[in-house]
Amino acid sequence: MSDRGSRWDEVYRNKSADTVSWFQARPTLSLTLIEHAGVPKGAPVIDVGGGASSLVDHLLREDYADLTVMDLSDSALATSRERLGDSARQVDWITGDVLAFAPLKRYALWHDRAVFHFLVDADSRRRYLDALRRASQAGTQIVMATFAEDGPDRCSGLPVARYGVRELHAMFGADYELLESTRETHRTPGGTDQHFSWVRLQRVR
Numbered sequence: 001m002s003d004r005g006s007r008w009d010e011v012y013r014n015k016s017a018d019t020v021s022w023f024q025a026r027p028t029l030s031l032t033l034i035e036h037a038g039v040p041k042g043a044p045v046i047d048v049g050g051g052a053s054s055l056v057d058h059l060l061r062e063d064y065a066d067l068t069v070m071d072l073s074d075s076a077l078a079t080s081r082e083r084l085g086d087s088a089r090q091v092d093w094i095t096g097d098v099l100a101f102a103p104l105k106r107y108a109l110w111h112d113r114a115v116f117h118f119l120v121d122a123d124s125r126r127r128y129l130d131a132l133r134r135a136s137q138a139g140t141q142i143v144m145a146t147f148a149e150d151g152p153d154r155c156s157g158l159p160v161a162r163y164g165v166r167e168l169h170a171m172f173g174a175d176y177e178l179l180e181s182t183r184e185t186h187r188t189p190g191g192t193d194q195h196f197s198w199v200r201l202q203r204v205r
C-alpha cells in the first residue's frame, strides 16, 4: 500500500467513523445535488474518496443500481461494507488512489466530498483531472465539495487548498459547465463549524 493509503488507513483505524471531523449523519447536500443531476437510476455513479460515508447506503435505498465507492483506505471501505451487510454486494468497492485510477467504465456521475482539496500541488490536480477525463464522457455530471476560501487550512494533519465556487469551477476548465453552486457550514462531531464550497458541473466536451 502507498504511504498515502497507510496514512488514511491509520486515521480510520484510530477513530470510529462517526467521530472523524467530516462525519455527517446524513449527507444531505450530496443527496440534493445528486437528485438535481437527474441521472437515470441504472447509470454508473462513483463516490471518489467515499471513505466510510453513508452516501452509498442512501443511494442504494434510492435504487441507484450501478454504484462504485473508491478510497485509498481499505479500512474505511470495510466499515461501509460491514454496515451495509448483504447490500454491500451490490456495490463495486475499489481500494486505490484516484490519481492513478484506470476506470473500467465511464461514469454518469462523479461525486467527491472533501477529497480534491487535499491536492495542493498543480501536478496532483492535473492527475486528478486526467483520471476524471478517463472516467467520464460528455454529459457526465460532477458533484464536488471542498473547503471554502474561509474554511480550515488543514484536515487530519494534512494541508488543503481552499476554494470559492468560482475558483473551484475554474480548476476544471472550459470543458466543464457550472450548473449549480452553494456554500455550506458543516458542524463537525467536535462542534466546530467548517465552511464548504459545493459545485455541480457537467462535462460538455
Ligand SMILES: C[S@@+](CC[C@H](N)C(=O)[O-])C[C@H]1O[C@@H](n2cnc3c(N)ncnc32)[C@H](O)[C@@H]1O
Pocket (backbone or CB within 6 Å): 008, 022, 023, 024, 048, 049, 050, 051, 052, 053, 070, 071, 072, 073, 076, 096, 097, 098, 099, 112, 113, 114, 115, 118, 155
Ligand atoms: C475528508 S475524507 C472524506 C470522506 C468522504 N468523502 C465523506 O464525505 O465522508 C477524505 C477521504 O478521501 C480519501 N482520499 C484521500 N486522498 C485520496 C486519493 N488520492 N484517492 C482516493 N481516496 C483518497 C481518504 O482516505 C478519505 O476517506
